[in-house]
Amino acid sequence: MDLLSRGWETLQVRLEDEVCFIRIHRPDAGNAINDMLVEEMSAALAACDQAAKVVVLEGQPEVFCAGADFRQIEQRLDAGDADGGQHPEPLYRLWQKLACGPYVTIAHVKGKANAGGIGFVSACDIVLSDDKATFGLSELLFGLMPACVLPFLIRRVGFSKANYMTLTTQPVSAALAREWGLVDACDENSDKLLRAQLLRLRRMGKTGIARYKRYAAALDDSLQRSMAPALAANVEVFSDADNLEKIARFVRTGRFPWEGQP
Structure with missing residues (x-):
């Protein structure tokens, strides 16, 4: 089915002269990642x-x-699913597709990118942002960890910066993310940055891009090697009943794990 003729539940997709714009569109859920988002974006990338x-x-x-859709996790817990229905492999493979697929991928970030949102950012070839964007990993606040995010983030910024973001749980500014290499360029007008990138990229041939991406993936197989331990670590933290209770409580009350009862 043509990209332009399919109906999407979680995305807005348009194709213009071999440039596909994919917008995450779950405004009522903070653009959180649910199963339908993973399924639809995987189909769009295919x-x-x-x-x-x-x-x-x-x-x-x-x-x-x-990041992850905590409300979906809480609903599945209520339905009796012991691990909140977390099956991380499709999302990991989606990020791997962004990193290694036969096209140039650009993350154009405005506003907040958090937790799994950092997976989308760090998987892309080029990252552009406006100067007010923030980038954070909040998982440890709930006893979780960015298990599947880290192979992609480490590939971009190195272990020490990824470790710092994980342990502090504090979001970093666009300027600092640019200094660290998570963001390639930031500006008050990030749309201008995107137009400048596309002006050049449109001149390249798809065959050349696909060959290069295939070669680059062969030079660095860290994403494939990291997949098994990343999936195992994700399953471990989402099988912890205490962690899942923290998530469910946050959804029900809006209170973080260290906050007392209202």
Whole structure:
């Protein structure tokens, strides 16, 4: 089915001259990652194998992606699913597709990118942001860890910076993310940055891009090697009943684990 003719529940997708714009569109859920988002974006990227030479991933003006959909996890816990229905492999493979697929991927970030949102950011070839964007890993606040994010983030910024973001749980500014290499360019007008990148990228041939991406993936197989331990660590933290109770309590009350009862 043509990219332009399919209906999407969690995305807004348009194709313009071999550039596919994919916007995460779950404004009522903070652009959180649920199963449908993973399924739909995987389908969109599969269509881009033939249709696009550049993929631009965007979010909403105030939030790029807030991470896992805690409400979906809480609903599954209520339905009796012991681990909240967490099956991390499809999401990991989606990020791997962004990193290694036969097109240039650009994350265009405005607002907040948090937790799994950092997975989308760090998986892309090029990261552009406005100067008010923030980047954070909040997982340890709930006893979790960014298990599947870290192979992609380490590949971008190195272990020490990824470790710092994980342990502090504090978001970093666009300027600091630019200094660390998580962001390639930031500006008050990030749309201008994107237009400048696309002006050059549109001149490249898809065959050349696909060959280069295939070669680059062969030079660095860290994402494939890291997949098994990343998935195992994700399953471990989401199988911990105490962690899942913290998530469910946050959804019900909006209170963090260290906050007392209202």
